Amino acid sequence: MARSEEGSSDARGISLFIYERTTPEMKIRRIEHKLGIHGSPTCELQFNNAPAELLGKRRFGLIKYTMSLMNGARLGVSAQALGISEAAYRESIKYANKRMQFKKHIKDLPAISEMLNDMSVNIQAMRSLLYETARIVDLKEGLEEKIENHPEAKADLAHDLQKYTKLASLLTPLAKLATTEMGNKICYDAIQIHGGVGYTTEFAVERLYRDIRITNIYEGTSQMQVVAAMGGIISGVIFDKLNEYENKFDFTKNQLATLFEIAHSMKSSLELAVAHVKSNSNFQDQHSRRLADMSVDVLISYLLIIDAIKSESKKEVAKSFISKALHRVRSTFDFIISQINLFNSFNSLKV
Ligand SMILES: Cc1cc2nc3c(=O)[nH]c(=O)nc-3n(C[C@H](O)[C@H](O)[C@H](O)COP(=O)(O)OP(=O)(O)OC[C@H]3O[C@@H](n4cnc5c(N)ncnc54)[C@H](O)[C@@H]3O)c2cc1C
Incomplete structure (x- = not known):
């Protein structure tokens, strides 16, 4: 990948290229000394005015x-x-x-x-x-x-x-x-x-x-995963999926109704947090990691109950996970709402 559009600074100014390794313009720099994954050597490829052909369309x-x-x-x-x-x-x-x-x-x-x-x-x-x-x-x-x-x-x-x-x-x-x-x-x-x-x-x-340690860094850091997930959380793709699970599975089976009620209440907290965050674009950047973490907890709670519907042995796993996830979701929700209220009351004072 290289920046192909002069004057651009965002992701839309980057294109894909093919470089044929027959000329000396590409240099392999040293093998890096790393903290871990020593079985997989890593080195930087340096391209110095290397001739290359465009692959696909520009900017894509x-x-x-x-x-x-x-x-x-x-x-x-x-x-x-x-x-x-x-x-x-x-x-x-x-x-x-x-x-x-x-x-x-x-x-x-x-x-x-x-x-x-x-x-x-x-x-x-x-x-x-x-x-x-x-x-x-x-x-x-x-x-x-x-x-x-x-x-x-x-x-x-x-x-x-x-x-x-x-x-x-x-x-x-x-x-x-x-x-x-x-x-x-x-x-x-x-x-x-x-x-x-x-x-x-x-x-x-x-x-x-x-x-x-490398797994939450390469192929996109955790912070970049949050950026990537945010669209689907804010636009409601996640809630469509959770609703689909509710329609498809009988969450009252195998004495799972109480557990489902808890998971459902976590979903409601997430919905409310998303609605609050959507009210001001600044909030989205500020709380994106928290919304992503809440989404993971809610999604996994639903998936583990579905696993427990199918297999008795997963019931204890679902119980154990959901009891801890509930506290995480509640406290994250409280924090988001308190921060937004603080911001709003400070702003109304300024007016
Ligand atoms: C062992 C190893 C193997 C690798 N293999 C490959 C490979 O095969 N091919 C390849 O192309 N690359 C490879 N990489 C590179 C790797 O993908 C990058 O190091 C990684 O994606 C992080 O990018 P960066 O180092 O430029 O960090 P930066 O982008 O400089 O990030 C620094 C910090 O800023 C944060 N940050 C940056 N942008 C944002 C943002 N928009 N929002 C919030 N936070 C942000 C990051 O989360 C991080 O905490 C490898 C790296 C290592 C260590």
Whole structure:
């Protein structure tokens, strides 16, 4: 990618190019020394007046072509974060079952068992979000392929394609944000469970802690995932999806009605927060991360209840996740509203 439009400074001034590696204008700079992922060498490619050919249309390099590649990239990194988290959890369980302190296995200490339980619940929660996101991206790509092979079906499929494109644009950044941020927390706790030995290179959690750190940076930082998800949250794509789940599944089954009531109340808080944030464009930038985090909590709560409708074993996972998510959503909601009220009352004083 390179900036092709002189005088431009935004994403619409960037195009895609092909560079044929037959001339000396491209230099590979040194191999970087990194904190983690040492199995994957990273180096910078420097292009000095390198001749290149335009690929596709001008100005579409980032906003269209690269963005469409992002669905796969975000899913890949989310899966990487989930895998590292699962490894960190397994190492922690193994260690907590072996290590004795005060004549007890540390797994039986409430502080450790709560950490282990949170790890397990959050991994299952992230997996549920990742699989749902992958399913939606599959549906979107399937429709694209069908339209390419059968152009005559385009009109019939256009509505569905638009729906799944919007959903993929919302869910892929939310999944990357959630799995990579949670993965960092899980690896942090994994070292904590290991105590001092976790900080040494003798135990795998030290490497996992370093390896997970890149996942919320590359293929777009968490802050960029928030920017990418905001359109779908503000425009209501997320609520359309939650309403669709409500219509499709019987949330009163398997004694899940109370849990669903809680998840539904979290959805209402999110709706109200979005309505308040929409009242002033400054609020959107200020509270975007909070809205994205609330969206993740609400979405996962719905997905875990759906998992529990299908499988009894997921009921405890849903209960455990939702009981903590409720407090996060409530306190974030209170903070957003109090900040907006403060801003409004300050402004009315100025008038
Ligand atoms: C190991 C590794 C491998 C990589 N592999 C590749 C690769 O194969 N191909 C490739 O092209 N790149 C690759 N990268 C680059 C990587 O994708 C970028 O480093 C990453 O996207 C962040 O961009 P940046 O470093 O320019 O940070 P910056 O954009 O300078 O960000 C700095 C800080 O500002 C924040 N920020 C920036 N813009 C905004 C905004 N609009 N709103 C809110 N916050 C913002 C960021 O979140 C971050 O906290 C790799 C990097 C590493 C470390």
